[in-house]
Amino acid sequence: MDAVVEAAGQQLDRLVRVQPDFPQPGVLFRDLTPVLADAMALDLLARALVAPAPTATLVAGIEARGFLLGAVAAMSLGVGVLALRKPGKLPGEVLSESYDLEYGAAALQVHPGDVPADARVLVIDDVLATGGTVAAACRLLRRAGAEVVGVSVAVELAALGGRAALARQEADVPVSTVRAW
Numbered sequence: 196m197d198a199v200v201e202a203a204g205q206q207l208d209r210l211v212r213v214q215p216d217f218p219q220p221g222v223l224f225r226d227l228t229p230v231l232a233d234a235m236a237l238d239l240l241a242r243a244l245v246a247p248a249p250t251a252t253l254v255a256g257i258e259a260r261g262f263l264l265g266a267v268a269a270m271s272l273g274v275g276v277l278a279l280r281k282p283g284k285l286p287g288e289v290l291s292e293s294y295d296l297e298y299g300a301a302a303l304q305v306h307p308g309d310v311p312a313d314a315r316v317l318v319i320d321d322v323l324a325t326g327g328t329v330a331a332a333c334r335l336l337r338r339a340g341a342e343v344v345g346v347s348v349a350v351e352l353a354a355l356g357g358r359a360a361l362a363r364q365e366a367d368v369p370v371s372t373v374r375a376w
């Protein structure tokens with residue numbers, strides 16, 4: 196599987212669009228939409244993302260970009276995908292977790308009833324920056340009764356320290372990234 200991860204990493208090197216000063220001055224934005232639009236890159240990335248957690252029984256995709264990768268990754272593992280949504284999108288009773296990120300603040304929500312009691316969940320997203328988003332996802336899933344077996348992200352922005360921040364908050368969750376820049 197290391198060969199798949201390396202091949203997917205090469206596709207990220209080739210296709211990720213780097214945009215200075217977006218969505219606000221000072222942020223160097225990594226846009227994965229060209230990767231998603233390339234069939235070979237998308238297939239490799241889906242397989243690389245699930246490689247670290249082959250026994251997961253459910254994938255959790257984080258709104259919005261994590262939805263796209265989470266869905267294809269879940270298909271490649273043969274499991275379902277759980278949508279972790281931003282506020283105001285899910286009807287009925289929800290659990291919520293707030294967090295800060297590089298360019299603002301946000302929250303994630305889930306229906307507790309959508310998480311099976313024995314779920315072994317792999318959290319998937321496109322970018323690990325400060326780590327606030329995936330840490331909130333882990334807290335949310337645990338409150339819903341799930342076991343978080345891993346976090347798998349396409350691109351890690353190493354200078355923003357997300358991996359260390361996540362280790363401080365969620366020390367027992369293995370974190371895998373296809374490429375660290």
Ligand SMILES: O=P(O)(O)OC[C@H]1O[C@H](OP(=O)(O)OP(=O)(O)O)[C@H](O)[C@@H]1O
Pocket residue numbers: 257258259260261295296297301320321322323324325326327328329357
């Ligand atoms: O590690 P962090 O500092 O928390 O940042 C990473 C998050 O930032 C981006 O999402 P964003 O909130 O911009 O939402 P989007 O997917 O709806 O564009 C990205 O898709 C990650 O979810």
Ligand SMILES: Nc1ncnc2[nH]cnc12
Pocket residue numbers: 222223224225226296297298322324325352
């Ligand atoms: N620099 C960045 N590029 C893309 N997504 C991000 N999420 C947080 N920071 C980001």
